[in-house]
Amino acid sequence: MLISNKHLSLIKDEILSSKSQRAGTYFNISFSEREIVLTFAEPITLDNSEYYGIDALIKLINDKIEILTCDFSNIKHYDSYLILLINNLKELSKSKRLAINLIGVTPKMAKFIELFGKEQSAEINNIISTGFWENYFSHIGQLTLTGLTDVKLFIEFLGEIISKFFSLFIHPGKMRWKEFPFHLTKSGVNAVPIVFLIVFLIGMISGYQGAMQLRQVGADIYIADLIGISITRELAPLMTAILVAGRSGSAFAAELGTMKVSDEIDALKSMGFDHIHFLILPRIIAVMFAMPFLVMLANFAGILGGMLAALSTLELTMVGYLNEMQTALSFGDVFSGLIKSIVFGFLVSSIGCFRGLQVHGGAESVGKYTTAAVVTGVLTIIVADAIFTLIFQSLGI
Amino acid sequence: MMKKPIIEVKDVCVKYSENTILENITFDVYEGEILVIVGGSGCGKSVLLKQITGLEMPTSGDVKIHGENLTNANDEIKRKIQKKFGILFQSSGLFASMTLAENIALLLESFTDLTEDEISDIIDIKLSAVGLDGYRNYLPSEISGGMKKRAALARALALDPDILFFDEPSSGLDPVTAASLDNLIKNLNESLGMTMVVVSHDLASIGNIAHRVILLDKEAKGIIATGTAEEMKRNRENEKVYNFFNRIAN
Numbered sequence: 001m002l003i004s005n006k007h008l009s010l011i012k013d014e015i016l017s018s019k020s021q022r023a024g025t026y027f028n029i030s031f032s033e034r035e036i037v038l039t040f041a042e043p044i045t046l047d048n049s050e051y052y053g054i055d056a057l058i059k060l061i062n063d064k065i066e067i068l069t070c071d072f073s074n075i076k077h078y079d080s081y082l083i084l085l086i087n088n089l090k091e092l093s094k095s096k097r098l099a100i101n102l103i104g105v106t107p108k109m110a111k112f113i114e115l116f117g118k119e120q121s122a123e124i125n126n127i128i129s130t131g132f133w134e135n136y137f138s139h140i141g142q143l144t145l146t147g148l149t150d151v152k153l154f155i156e157f158l159g160e161i162i163s164k165f166f167s168l169f170i171h172p173g174k175m176r177w178k179e180f181p182f183h184l185t186k187s188g189v190n191a192v193p194i195v196f197l198i199v200f201l202i203g204m205i206s207g208y209q210g211a212m213q214l215r216q217v218g219a220d221i222y223i224a225d226l227i228g229i230s231i232t233r234e235l236a237p238l239m240t241a242i243l244v245a246g247r248s249g250s251a252f253a254a255e256l257g258t259m260k261v262s263d264e265i266d267a268l269k270s271m272g273f274d275h276i277h278f279l280i281l282p283r284i285i286a287v288m289f290a291m292p293f294l295v296m297l298a299n300f301a302g303i304l305g306g307m308l309a310a311l312s313t314l315e316l317t318m319v320g321y322l323n324e325m326q327t328a329l330s331f332g333d334v335f336s337g338l339i340k341s342i343v344f345g346f347l348v349s350s351i352g353c354f355r356g357l358q359v360h361g362g363a364e365s366v367g368k369y370t371t372a373a374v375v376t377g378v379l380t381i382i383v384a385d386a387i388f389t390l391i392f393q394s395l396g397i
Numbered sequence: 398m399m400k401k402p403i404i405e406v407k408d409v410c411v412k413y414s415e416n417t418i419l420e421n422i423t424f425d426v427y428e429g430e431i432l433v434i435v436g437g438s439g440c441g442k443s444v445l446l447k448q449i450t451g452l453e454m455p456t457s458g459d460v461k462i463h464g465e466n467l468t469n470a471n472d473e474i475k476r477k478i479q480k481k482f483g484i485l486f487q488s489s490g491l492f493a494s495m496t497l498a499e500n501i502a503l504l505l506e507s508f509t510d511l512t513e514d515e516i517s518d519i520i521d522i523k524l525s526a527v528g529l530d531g532y533r534n535y536l537p538s539e540i541s542g543g544m545k546k547r548a549a550l551a552r553a554l555a556l557d558p559d560i561l562f563f564d565e566p567s568s569g570l571d572p573v574t575a576a577s578l579d580n581l582i583k584n585l586n587e588s589l590g591m592t593m594v595v596v597s598h599d600l601a602s603i604g605n606i607a608h609r610v611i612l613l614d615k616e617a618k619g620i621i622a623t624g625t626a627e628e629m630k631r632n633r634e635n636e637k638v639y640n641f642f643n644r645i646a647n
């Protein structure tokens with residue numbers, strides 16, 4: 001005996017106790033000087049899967065042991081769990097340099113093992129063996145590369161759109177104008193209620209917050225300046241653009257992505273149509289056209305919301321509020337918001353289309369790029385807004 | 398007789414980033430011929446078709462159609478060449494937002510001066526040629542997969558092209574419908590002399606329609622055999638070819 005009886009019974013206890021917590025199968029261990037024999041009991045199935053005590057088994061193995069024999073002659077019910085078990089035992093025998101010996105394998109079982117028991121463990125090992133940090137950094141590197149490639153491709157795409165857009169001035173018939181009112185309704189008209197509601201509430205919230213502060217210094221009347229300027233310059237264009245990114249940017253990505261997956265875009269190209277003129281420009285132009293109108297509406301909604309908040313918390317009349325609004329707001333405030341909105345509309349819709357055209361493979365890719373369309377869209381708007389603020393400041397608008 | 402090459406593919410290589418899909422593909426398609434491209438799943442048949450039809454640029458190599466180089470053609474010339482052929486895509490490629498009639502009408506409205514009535518008549522003729530009479534006003538989502546294939550064929554035929562490309566026309570069709578599609582292909586070829594390039598897995602259909610077969614292989618990344626279906630079936634020299642055409646697993 002290589003292992004003291006006491007040691008052996010300890011290990012057996014360990015195996016049994018680990019098993020006792022989960023009802024199920026088990027194996028019997030018997031061993032001689034050079035061989036361990038595991039006799040498995042019914043059944044070896046996934047729904048009856050059981051910790052087979054392989055870790056504990058390792059402790060039984062020492063230098064002298066050369067053969068690991070697994071006896072399956074009692075097994076009549078088995079499924080993929082058998083493959084898992086055999087793979088584990090094989091790996092164990094490899095690491096301990098044991099010869100593995102399967103006995104009691106019926107021809108039917110052998111066929112099953114052959115069918116599913118292909119060696120994939122080498123690859124799996126490779127994946128596991130790369131360290132956490134290595135994975136971490138290579139992941140970051142990969143993300144950066146994809147990000148940069150996306151930026152490059154997007155700039156190329158913008159170039160193509162812009163050149164095709166200007167070619168419309170020479171051949172206006174190239175675009176599919178039939179699609180234009182349809183997209184205008186979908187991206188513009190249908191967005192009216194939500195844009196109105198959201199910016200109205202934003203106006204109301206900032207009205208309340210501002211009123212609290214202004215009341216303390218007795219500058220009640222300046223609530224109109226606060227609301228007017230923040231809404232027309234920043235909040236209305238920004239919120240509208242974010243809403244349009246969520247509604248239309250995502251819709252464009254999903255629509256074009258689905259068309260890509262179902263070969264519609266290839267079909268279109270192969271028929272000699274230009275997909276930019278046919279599908280992309282009607283969408284982008286519709287959004288760019290709708291944006292200033294939506295923002296004008298949003299301006300109205302925000303100022304109205306702010307007014308309700310101001311009237312209900314401050315000693316102010318409606319006429320006073322509106323009069324102050326008139327003196328506070330300059331043409332530049334409203335104008336800069338409208339200019340911004342057109343650019344935001346362009347960015348959001350072209351990003352939506354760009355992401356849609358990036359879809360490849362199957363339907364799951366559509367979801368991925370739809371999400372990407374919204375995320376990139378919103379991010380780009382905020383960055384563009386920061387740039388606008390700098391430009392307007394230096395121009396004194 | 399039919400020895401005039403209408404499509405010339407020369408040394409075409411396709412790489413996606415670092416991943417080489419096809420290497421040094423060279424073959425001709427002759428006027429009035431039905432050429433079938435076969436090969437295992439994922440070997441690059443659809444990719445090859447995209448290169449030949451100018452939907453993608455090969456990484457290197459040339460494709461000529463009617464003697465005109467498609468690979469370095471500008472958009473204008475490319476469109477002119479593309480208008481002469483019809484393509485049936487693997488997943489039909491019908492425009493989902495349009496009815497079958499509108500799908501077909503789009504081409505006729507854009508590239509011909511026909512009147513509305515004439516267009517409407519042509520739509521009926523094409524739809525009935527593929528056995529879809531009465532389905533003019535259906536959306537693609539309202540018809541079955543096999544019907545979509547046939548509708549897409551009707552659309553591909555809209556401008557009476559002289560070359561037709563098919564990507565797996567019979568996949569997903571029952572044997573009877575598949576056979577009737579084969580007959581349609583043969584009839585079009587015999588009656589109008591249309592040149593056809595067909596990607597297919599369907600051995601029965603290949604035996605039925607092919608004048609000549611090209612076998613692509615994933616490992617070789619290219620053509621490993623050319624010949625008639627019968628020759629391929631008897632090819633004892635190359636095990637891969639023999640196995641493919643006799644339906645033997647590797």
Ligand SMILES: Nc1ncnc2c1ncn2[C@@H]1O[C@H](COP(=O)(O)OP(=O)(O)OP(=O)(O)O)[C@@H](O)[C@H]1O
Pocket residue numbers: 360413418436437438439440441442443444445487
């Ligand atoms: N746009 C792409 N980018 C990267 N790899 C691609 C692209 N398109 C195809 N591939 C790859 O090229 C290989 C060949 O694809 P292809 O669609 O041509 O196969 P196929 O021969 O048509 O197969 P099937 O008979 O299943 O349709 C595949 O391994 C696929 O992953």
Ligand SMILES: [Mg+2]
Pocket residue numbers: 442443444487564
């Ligand atoms: Mg394919």
